[in-house]
Amino acid sequence: xxxxxxxxxxxxxxxxxxxxxxxxxxxxxxxxxxxxxxxxxxxxxxxxxxxxxxxxxxxxxxxxxxxxxxxxxxxxxxxxxxxxxxxxxxxxxxxxxxxxxxxxxxxxxxxxxxxxxxxxxxxxxxxxxxxxxxxxxxxxxxxxxxxxxxxxxxxxxxxxxxxxxxxxxxx
Numbered sequence: 022x023x024x025x026x027x028x029x030x031x032x033x034x035x036x037x038x039x040x041x042x043x044x045x046x047x048x049x050x051x052x053x054x055x056x057x058x059x060x061x062x063x064x065x066x067x068x069x070x071x072x073x074x075x076x077x078x079x080x081x082x083x084x085x086x087x088x089x090x091x092x093x094x095x096x097x098x099x100x101x102x103x104x105x106x107x108x109x110x111x112x113x114x115x116x117x118x119x120x121x122x123x124x125x126x127x128x129x130x131x132x133x134x135x136x137x138x139x140x141x142x143x144x145x146x147x148x149x150x151x152x153x154x155x156x157x158x159x160x161x162x163x164x165x166x167x168x169x170x171x172x173x174x175x176x177x178x179x180x181x182x183x184x185x186x187x188x189x190x191x192x
Contacts, residue, residue, distance in 0.1 A: 022072070022075075023075030024164055024165065026067070026072055026075055026077045027076045027080060027162060028162055029077075030077040030078070030080045031077075031162070032158050033084075034082075035156035035158035035160070036158050037084050038083055038084050038087055038155075039155045039158065041087055041119065042115060042118050042119065042155060043155075045122045046124065048091065048119055048122040048124055049091065049123070049124050050092055050125075050126070052088075053088045053089070053090070053092040054088075054092065056091070057085070057088040057089070060085055060088065082110040083110040083111055083115075083156070086109070086110050086111050087108075087115070087119060090108055090116065091119065095120065095123070095133045096134075096137065101137060101140045101141050101144060102144065104141060105141065105144045112148075112153070113146075113150050114153075117142060118154060120133045120137070120138050121133070121138065
C-alpha cells in the first residue's frame with residue numbers, strides 16, 4: 022500500500038509541476054496558495070493513514086517548493102538568496118521557467134524583473150542540475166516485496182508424484 026501511494030503521489034507531483042511549467046495562466050501567487058493548501062491536505066491524509074514512512078510525502082517536494090516559489094517576494098538580492106536556498110528539489114531550469122512565467126493577477130503584485138532572474142541564474146550556475154525541464158510522469162519506482170520466512174521446514178514438505186519433480190532430492 023505504501024509503495025502504491027508513493028507512486029500515485031509522484032504522478033500527481035509530476036503532472037501538476039509539468040502543468041505549472043507549461044501554462045503561464047497558472048503561475049501566480051494565488052495558485053501557489055492553492056497548491057500549498059491542497060498539498061497540506063494530502064500530507065495530513067497520509068499522516069492520518071500512517072503512510073508518512075512510505076516516502077510518498079517526499080515525492081511532493083518539488084511541487085511544494087514550486088508553490089513556495091510562487092508565494093515568495095521576488096525583488097531584492099536577499100529574496101534571490103532565499104529562493105536559491107529553498108528550491109533544492111527544483112532544477113535551475115525549472116526555477117527560471119517559473120519566474121519567467123510568473124503572472125500577477127492583481128495590482129498588488131509585480132512581474133519578476135529580468136535583472137532578478139539574471140541574479141538567480143548567476144547564483145545557481147554552480148549547480149550540476151540535469152538539463153531536463155519537465156518531470157517524467159511515467160517514471161515508476163521499483164516494487165519491493167518483503168521477505169517473510171515460512172515456519173514450515175523443507176524436510177516436512179511432501180511433494181506429490183503427480184508433479185513430476187523426481188529430480189528434486191531431500192538432503
